[in-house]
Amino acid sequence: MSRATTTTEPHIADTHDLIRVQGARENNLQDVSVEIPKRRLTVFTGVSGSGKSSLVFGTIAADSQRMINETYSAFVQGFMPTLARPDVDVLEGLTTAIIVDQERMGSDPRSTVGTATDTGAMLRILFSRLGRPHIGSPQAFSFNVASISGAGAVTVERGGQTVKERRSFSVTGGMCPHCEGRGAVTDFDHSQLFDADKSLAEGALTVPGYSMDGWYGRIFMGSGFLDPDKPIRKYTKKELDDLLHKEATKVKVDNVNVTYEGLIPRIRKSFLAKDREAMQPHIRAFVDRAITFTDCPECAGTRLSAAARSSKIGGINIADACAMQISDLAEWVRGLDEPSVAPLLEKLLHTLDSFVEIGLGYLSLDRPSGTLSGGEAQRTKMIRHLGSSLTDVTYVFDEPTIGLHPHDVQRMNALLLRLRDKGNTVLVVEHKPETIAIADHVVDLGPGAGTAGGTVCFEGSVDGLRAGGTITGRHFDDRTALKGSVREPTGVLAVRGATAHNLTGVDIDIPLGVLCAITGVAGSGKSSLIQGSVSGRDGVVTIDQGAIRGSRRSNPATYTGLLDPIRKAFAKANGVKPGLFSANSEGACPNCNGAGVVYTDLAMMAGVATTCEECEGKRFQAAVLDHHLGGRDISEVLAMPVSEAEEFFGAGEARTPAAHKILARLADVGLGYLRLGQPLTTLSGGERQRLKLATHLGDEGGVYVLDEPTTGLHLADVEQLLGLLDRLVDAGKSVLVVEHHQAVMAHADRIIDLGPGAGHDGGRVVFEGTPAELVADRSTLTGEHLAAYVG
Helix, strand or coil: CCHHHHCCCCCHHHHCCEEEEEEECCCCCCCEEEEEECCCEEEEECCCCCCHHHHHHHHHHHHHHHHHHCCCCHHHHCCCCCCCCCCEEEEECCCCEEEECCCCCCCCCCCEHHHHCCHHHHHHHHHHHHCECCCCCHHHHCCCCCCEEEEEEEEEEECCEEEEEEEEEEECCCECCCCCCCCEEEEECHHHCECCCCCHHHCCECCCCCCCCCHHHHHHHHCCCCCCCCCHHHCCHHHHHHHHHCCCEEEEECCEEEEECCHHHHHHHHHHCCCHHHCCHHHHHHHHHHEEEEECCCCCCCCECHHHHHCEECCEEHHHHHHCEHHHHHHHHHCCCCHHHHHHHHHHHHHHHHHHHCCCCCCECCCEHHHCCHHHHHHHHHHHHHCCCCCCCEEEEECCCCCCCHHHHHHHHHHHHHHHHCCCEEEEECCCHHHHCCCCEEEEEECCCHHHCCEEEEEECHHHHHHCCCHHHHHCCCCCCCCCCCCCCCEEEEEEEECCCCCCCEEEEEEECCEEEEECCCCCCHHHHHHHHCCCCCCEEEECCCCCCCCCCCCHHHHCCCHHHHHHHHHHHHCCCHHHHCCCCCCECCCCCCCCEEEEEECCEEEEEEECCCCCCCCECCCHHHCCECCECHHHHHCCEHHHHHHHCCCHHHCCHHHHHHHHHHHHCCCCCCECCCCHHHCCHHHHHHHHHHHHCCCCCCEEEEECCCCCCCHHHHHHHHHHHHHHHHCCCEEEEECCCHHHHHHCCEEEEEECCCHHHCCEEEEEECHHHHHHHCCCHHHHHHHHHHC
16 A cells, blocks of 8 residues: 555544534524534524524534633632533534624723723833833823822731831822813702702702602701701702712711711712613613713813823823824834834734724724724724634624625625634624625524524525525515605704814704715714714604613513503503512512522532422412413413514403503514513614614604614615604604615615715715715715615
8 A cells, every 4th residue: 555545534633624513492593403614704694583693602602612711720710700501412613712792892981992902001011111201100101090109007927026117108090180080070960959949858859769758868858967948049058068068977867877978979979880871761861961071171081190191202192192093093103113112012003003904093092982883892802803823713703794884894804704714713693795795604594583583594605595595595685776756854953063073063954854864984973973963952862772781680571661551451450569460579489589590509610590490480479370461461471472462462351552552663673573571681682772773762752863773684674674764754753874784875865974084084074965866976985885786
């Protein structure tokens, strides 16, 4: 046997070229089995809610992460999130997964683009080495480190004797002492905190939750600092100061020791320490009314102390560097020739260039990370992986084209292919045909959403998908034609001299009574125009991309307010209290506290959730389930899909107009398949956004502003969304859509295009008119891409 013939056999290590999934049952997956080729780009498609994220994130990526965590010692695992094994029979051939999801970055007021990526840390080191005058270590340039110093005696045991020694210490931080590194100071509008014509006893305080019957009222009335029967208008200067600003003081009220504290410090602790998005709507409305945020007068909003701002490199201090557009900052760093810090400059420059390459060169490092859109946040997370020399890694992306203009989608496609070409497996959940088209392999899930989905409808090449006859295949080459006739505006919303972020004093009349699309490349100033000049006006309802916060106890029924009329209808029909029909209140099963499952915590091992034996997962006490409405008990109603519940509450014995109205809106936005009691934590991104849209459809307002409503929507669902937008306009509303999807642009009555570029190359109105005029004109990037789209 010659040597040549023996080498043709592949090495056994090269035979593991597939990731095999068998019997996946996470969320709505129905025993899914797929084989995914490694070192290729695989795109997962299907309608919103068909199970794409359950397969890619909930099964493949989750198990890879869990196995990596298990390689650490038990001590280290104790500090890491515990992950349960996904519900799947077999998973073979997994490689290390790096997840780049759409989770918005935490909107902690101290987090900026610089702190969230490594660029801020690298700049601080650079200034601590090269800045003149030299003021200290990198901490001295950090707005999250306060300067403190102290001295005193310490007791030390030495050779069996106790010795007292004097010690002193000091830390030089870069935090501005006035605003404590937040860059903004809060100003309270006193007229929103109390009614000056009333006394405390008459209920003068107008802060939510501060009624005179509750604890807060008893503390304010019984503290002895204030006269409860005197109108606040007649308070002395000292009394007013005690009411608003008094430091925490121990007092005795009704023989109970309590702490009295002025209104403003108390509001700071209870409301302002929270993330605005996580507040209940009535508290958020109060905070928006009563509190204004203005730039800190001492640091001019830079968050840094005077010392940190005094140290410069070539006339530029760290605040100036962080305020520059990243593309300009990269040029400045390129001009620094300092051999002593060469490795640092090289790494910093590479990261800044990655920002520019990924299409985020228009951001600045001092931009608060909570203000980034979902797409921007996702691309910011991608940056640390672009120059990585790791290979044979699985990269998992969740709709990486969100928030990208068609012009930018090609760049994103090139990046995904570059990651693949380095020998990595790239898995992408995506709806845009331009990205599906570059796939080596496609897995199409469906056929429907929720319980009607969760099966694999097609596996193979893009050409096979086109011919395959699945919903995705049939709609793959869909093109929305330009409308034959467009509606005429009934009025205008005037915007004058808009200068938020990169806007250059924009004057524009936004047409009302029509469907108007606001377009432009990412970073051209669309959101700045809407948030800075339109949202917040009377009669304007803004539905943004902010995440829906919800625990496993929240579900579509609680989030939309649907549960209130249902509980009242049950209570009325059975002559009992509405509270009985809440699994978070009196009606909860005592064994599982209304969760339906009993959780057992196993320290660093994944916790175990077992269905509650007493209520069999129904969440309610047995006695509550004896009460019926229209022949159904409350747990059966919560198990209904929206479409069935809409019929149930629409006619007959269970007719409840208030509930029917909310259910009709949920069906309107395409969520007819959702179960009323499905936990919010199991909904996909697209489903959550449409849930939010349905909730706001009933708001009183003449102008609806939607921020990229096609996010997470399948090509087939976009038609339904366009129908909904048309119905809104026909009902007399004005609809403003910030959008990149060409189908929405083609369907609009008017387009306002911003640009021509991003950052300081944008911020101007480059076109306003009908879509047909934009296509004929072809003078802007949007016009070129729309012309190509409509053929």
